Ligand code: SF4
């Protein structure tokens with residue numbers, strides 16, 4: 001059922017242009033939950049409930065690009081975080097009380113992140129936006145510092161998990177580690193575990 005959340009995303013993108021007030025709900029639906037859920041479950045939201053993530057997964061069926069190294073740049077990630085949340089804060093404070101105008105501005109912000117995510121998919125894998133998504137960065141910052149996965153010593157270092165991870169992470173590097181794989185960007189999507197032919201990855 002969750003894989004169809006992209007329908008909600010597309011509906012908000014277009015309906016927000018005609019019913020601007022919906023733009024306010026789009027922020028409440030797409031951004032607020034990560035603040036509430038991340039302290040307990042990290043970026044689990046990103047893989048399972050984020051409508052923008054579901055939207056990108058649609059394209060993932062057809063896209064096979066390699067991930068450019070610059071996508072993992074902290075400068076890009078935190079720059080995007082400051083710019084997008086800066087715009088969000090500016091819109092909320094400058095248009096407070098004028099709800100349709102605020103909604104339209106927020107819808108345009110949603111469109112800008114959508115266009116950026118589609119643009120990225122022309123040169124990088126689907127869900128590359130998740131590497132720099134400001135909401136995802138909130139999820140990373142608030143994520144509990146506990147194991148997301150355990151990599152057993154059955155791992156044979158084939159690196160298939162790293163090749164299939166939508167975030168470009170490398171769980172195999174923590175093979176046999178008692179503290180497990182703790183990378184806060186792990187969304188616990190389970191993709192690496194499903195591809196591991198040695199069944200060496202256990203989701204926590
Ligand atoms: S896919 Fe499994 S066996 Fe291969 S490197 Fe990853 S954890 Fe190890």
Ligand code: SF4
Pocket residue numbers: 164165166167168169170171185186187188189190191192193
């Ligand atoms: S490490 Fe595995 S569970 Fe975590 S995001 Fe990557 S594929 Fe998903």
